[in-house]
Amino acid sequence: MISYIIDANLILRYLLNDIPAQADITEAYFRQAKKGTISLTIPTVVVNEVLYVLVKVYKLTRTQLTDKLIAILDMDYLDIEERSIVKETLKFYTKPSISFVDAYLLAKSQITDKELLTFDRRIKRLKIPS
Numbered sequence: 001m002i003s004y005i006i007d008a009n010l011i012l013r014y015l016l017n018d019i020p021a022q023a024d025i026t027e028a029y030f031r032q033a034k035k036g037t038i039s040l041t042i043p044t045v046v047v048n049e050v051l052y053v054l055v056k057v058y059k060l061t062r063t064q065l066t067d068k069l070i071a072i073l074d075m076d077y078l079d080i081e082e083r084s085i086v087k088e089t090l091k092f093y094t095k096p097s098i099s100f101v102d103a104y105l106l107a108k109s110q111i112t113d114k115e116l117l118t119f120d121r122r123i124k125r126l127k128i129p130s
Contacts (some may be wrong), residue, residue: 003039
C-alpha cells in the first residue's frame with residue numbers, strides 16, 4: 001500500500017472547491033483511502049496551515065472554519081495526527097480571543113493530563129467545553 005502525507009493545498013481545494021479539477025483529484029485520493037488502497041496522513045501542522053489560510057485569506061468565521069475542519073476530522077479513513085486533540089482544540093478555538101496554538105496547547109494539556117506552564121491567566125482559566 002502506498003502511503004501519502006497530504007499538503008494543505010489538497011485540503012483547501014477539497015473544502016473550497018475553488019479549483020474544481022484539483023478538488024476532484026483530492027476527492028479521488030479520499031475515495032482510494034476509504035477503500036483502503038492507499039493511506040493518507042494529515043499532520044497537525046497542516047491542519048494549522050489550513051486554518052490560517054481559511055481565516056486570513058478566505059475570511060471564514062471561526063464557526064464556518066470549525067464546521068469545515070470537523071468534516072475532514074470525521075473522515076475516519078484519514079490518518080490525522082492527534083485527531084482527538086485537534087477536535088478538542090476546535091472547541092476552544094470557537095472563542096474569539098484565543099489563537100489556534102493556544103487552543104491546541106490547552107487541549108493537549110488537558111487530554112494528556114499535563115499542566116500547561118504559561119503566564120497568561122486568561123488561558124489558564126479556560127477548560128475544554130463538554
